[in-house]
Amino acid sequence: MKSQNLAVCGGDPVRKTPFPAYKVLGSEEKEAVNQVLESAILSRFLGSWHPDFYGGPFVQKFEQDWAKSCNAEFAVSMNSNTSGLYSAIGAAGIQFGDEVIVSPYTMCASATAPLIFNGVPVFADIDPETHCITAETIRSKISARTKAIIVVHLFGQVADMEPIMKLANEYGLIVIEDCAQAPFAKYNGKNVGTIGHMGVFSLNYHKHIHTGEGGVVTTNDEQLADRLQLIRNHAEAVVEKKGVQNLINMIGFNFRMGEMEAAIGIEQLKKGPQLIRERVDNVKVIEAGLSALPGLLMPADINGMDNVFYVHSLRYDANITGVSRDKVVTALKAELPVTDLREGEGPLVGQGYVRPLYFMPIFQTPHLIFGKQSAIAKAVKSCQVSYQIGCCPQSEHAHFSSLITHELMRPGMTKNDLSDVVLAFHKVWENLSSLKSLVI
Ligand SMILES: *Cc1c(COP(=O)(O)O)cnc(C)c1O
Numbered sequence: 001m002k003s004q005n006l007a008v009c010g011g012d013p014v015r016k017t018p019f020p021a022y023k024v025l026g027s028e029e030k031e032a033v034n035q036v037l038e039s040a041i042l043s044r045f046l047g048s049w050h051p052d053f054y055g056g057p058f059v060q061k062f063e064q065d066w067a068k069s070c071n072a073e074f075a076v077s078m079n080s081n082t083s084g085l086y087s088a089i090g091a092a093g094i095q096f097g098d099e100v101i102v103s104p105y106t107m108c109a110s111a112t113a114p115l116i117f118n119g120v121p122v123f124a125d126i127d128p129e130t131h132c133i134t135a136e137t138i139r140s141k142i143s144a145r146t147k148a149i150i151v152v153h154l155f156g157q158v159a160d161m162e163p164i165m166k167l168a169n170e171y172g173l174i175v176i177e178d179c180a181q182a183p184f185a186k187y188n189g190k191n192v193g194t195i196g197h198m199g200v201f202s203l204n205y206h207k208h209i210h211t212g213e214g215g216v217v218t219t220n221d222e223q224l225a226d227r228l229q230l231i232r233n234h235a236e237a238v239v240e241k242k243g244v245q246n247l248i249n250m251i252g253f254n255f256r257m258g259e260m261e262a263a264i265g266i267e268q269l270k271k272g273p274q275l276i277r278e279r280v281d282n283v284k285v286i287e288a289g290l291s292a293l294p295g296l297l298m299p300a301d302i303n304g305m306d307n308v309f310y311v312h313s314l315r316y317d318a319n320i321t322g323v324s325r326d327k328v329v330t331a332l333k334a335e336l337p338v339t340d341l342r343e344g345e346g347p348l349v350g351q352g353y354v355r356p357l358y359f360m361p362i363f364q365t366p367h368l369i370f371g372k373q374s375a376i377a378k379a380v381k382s383c384q385v386s387y388q389i390g391c392c393p394q395s396e397h398a399h400f401s402s403l404i405t406h407e408l409m410r411p412g413m414t415k416n417d418l419s420d421v422v423l424a425f426h427k428v429w430e431n432l433s434s435l436k437s438l439v440i
Contacts, residue, residue, distance in 0.1 A: 006431045007334035008438065014335040014424045019348075019417050021340035022410045024209060024268065024275060032058075032263035045256045047234035049241035054229065058262035063216070065269050070184075070191035072199070072218035074225035077262060078232060081180045081202030081215040083255035085113035088198045088217055089148070090249040091227035092174040094119040097375040098147040099385070103133045104356040105395040106152040110178045111357045113150065115370070117249055120379045122146070123358055125392040129300040131155060131313060131403075135163035142167075145384070148174040153182035153192055155353075155405070156279075156308040157299060161187050161195045168196075176200065181310035183208050184276050188304040193218040198228070203261070208275055208308065209268035211261040232256060275411050279309045282409035282418055286312065289422030293429045295320035296404075311353070314404040323435045325401055326351050328428060330440045335424035336408075348407040352399035358387035 005011025036042065036058060044056030054060060059077055067075035078084040094100060100114035104123040111121045124137040131154045138149055149168060151159045161177075168175045175196030179185070183201055185192045193199020198221075203214030217228050227246070230238055235252035244250060257265075287298045297315040299307055316325045329351045336347040362369055364387060367377035379385045390396065408421045428435075 004427070004431070006331055006428065006434060008331045009431075009434055013337070014427055015337050015420045018337045018343065019339040019408065020412045020414070021342070022412055023341075024271060024411065025264070028267040028270075029264045032267050033260050036259045036263045039259075041259060043256065043258050045233060047237055047252070047254070049238045053233060053238060055256060056259045056262075058259040058266065059257055062257075062262040062265045062269075065266055066201075066216050067218065069269055069272070070193055070199075070218060072191070072194045073220040074218065074222065076217045076219075076225060076228040076232060077257040077265075078215035078217060078255045079257050079261075080204065080213055080255075081178070081200050082109040082113075083232070083253065084200040084202075084215040084217040085109055085150070085176070085178065086116045086253070087228045087231040087255060088176045088200055089113045089117050089119065090231040090251075091198065091224050092148050092176065093246075093248050094147055095248065097145060097379065099143060099145045099379075100148045100150060101133070101138050101141050101146060102150040103152050103154070103395070104358050104392050105131060105353065105398065106154060106178065106357070107180065107354065108357055108360065110150050110152050112362065114148075115362070115376060118375045119147070120145070120376050120385055121363075122385050123356075123387070123392055125394045126154075126398065127160075128315070128394050128398065128402075130157050130159060130302070130305075131398060132157060132159035133164075134160055135167045138164060139167055142171055142173075143384070146171065146173060148176060149196075150176045150178055151196060152178040152180075153185060155299070155313045156182045156185060156306075156310040157313070158182060158185050158187045158192055158305045158307070160302075160305065161192075165195060174198075180204075180207060182306075182308050184272050185306040185308045187306070194220060197221060198224060203265060203268070208279070208310065209265075209272045211257075211264040211268065214257055214261045214265060276308045278411040279409055280307075282411075282413055283309050283312055285415070285418045286409055286421055289419070290314075290425055293425060296425075296429075309409055311405045311407050312409050313353075314406075315398075316402050316404050318401065321429075321432050323432050325404060327435045327438055327440055328432075329404055331428045331431075331435055331438075332404075332424055335427055336421065339407075350405045352403045353405055355399060356392055356395040358391060359389065363387040
């Protein structure tokens with residue numbers, strides 16, 4: 001018989017057998033890659049004004065399919081979401097000292113993108129329920145220098161876009177949606193990535209669908225699509241022959257996607273909706289099992305605002321349980337096994353997500369990284385922006401005290417696996433009193 005003693009206190013864990021790997025690639029992708037290999041053309045991009053400026057057949061087909069799948073006019077493939085964000089900031093015309101409002105509670109690239117074009121990221125706090133920035137938190141950060149907003153649909157939860165777009169229109173701001181964690185999600189029936197001026201998606205292997213590395217930017221604006229394609233592919237060498245009039249930020253990178261990734265992407269795109277359904281269904285099972293636990297709130301379920309669950313975000317209240325979030329997560333990790341192929345990451349349960357980004361050296365000491373004359377160093381020195389610890393209290397509270405994240409709702413988890421996840425939570429909650437004296 002299993003000991004009821006918590007594993008963190010020396011008892012037997014709920015489960016030792018690893019959870020199944022998250023594998024979304026199959027024979028379709030294999031066949032697609034073989035086709036590319038047989039064609040012997042792994043990329044067909046040319047960095048000059050030429051028909052091949054737009055890439056090879058798989059890249060162009062992938063872009064058409066992607067645009068169609070989310071009802072966008074244009075989709076521009078990239079070699080990552082990070083590259084997509086850099087390109088979007090460039091396309092938006094961000095220049096020296098322009099301010100871009102962004103969440104501090106996101107993957108670092110959402111906030112470093114403005115720096116690439118010498119812009120200045122300004123952090124707006126998150127809403128404690130959705131973990132996304134809102135029209136109110138954005139409004140309080142608007143200055144005469146504000147040019148753009150990067151809205152991150154964090155954890156798969158869609159941000160409340162309508163008031164944000166209204167605010168952006170009022171001030172003439174460009175809105176970039178970072179959809180890395182929310183592909184296929186909808187806001188009032190509209191695909192994310194088509195509500196703002198540009199939407200940026202990731203095809204990195206951690207994401208819902210993937211090509212190993214890769215990204216896409218969507219837009220309904222032909223001029224923005226043009227500028228994205230130029231920044232992706234050596235703009236400076238193309239603008240003269242292409243007859244480009246607006247030369248702002250027309251310095252290009254090589255952010256081009258290969259034909260193999262595009263071929264895989266075409267197949268992954270077809271699987272996306274089913275993979276999302278599996279996540280949503282798995283979450284329902286887990287939430288039904290956890291709903292009665294005191295001090296634990298499930299993600300807000302808001303009408304018209306989809307959640308496609310990149311991670312399952314739980315809000316924990318230590319005032320109700322009398323035990324810190326960190327002790328509870330330590331106990332949960334001890335009850336649960338690792339996941340196959342990601343053994344090195346330990347059990348996929350976490351204390352918060354990433355530390356609010358302004359804690360990073362790049363914001364605390366920007367003059368050391370970019371020089372004293374950089375826009376960000378000047379903005380900090382003249383107190384035009386502040387990256388002081390404490391500036392976004394909701395983000396800090398979520399990260400350091402209340403947020404529990406896990407990825408145990410991924411496709412591939414069986415009913416049995418899900419029930420072990422629920423069992424682990426119940427076992428920890430039944431033994432909260434034994435955690436009070438635990439030192440971690
Ligand atoms: C993963 C992620 C990125 C970066 O995506 P890459 O394709 O790895 O560059 C950016 N923003 C968010 C919110 C992400 O989750």
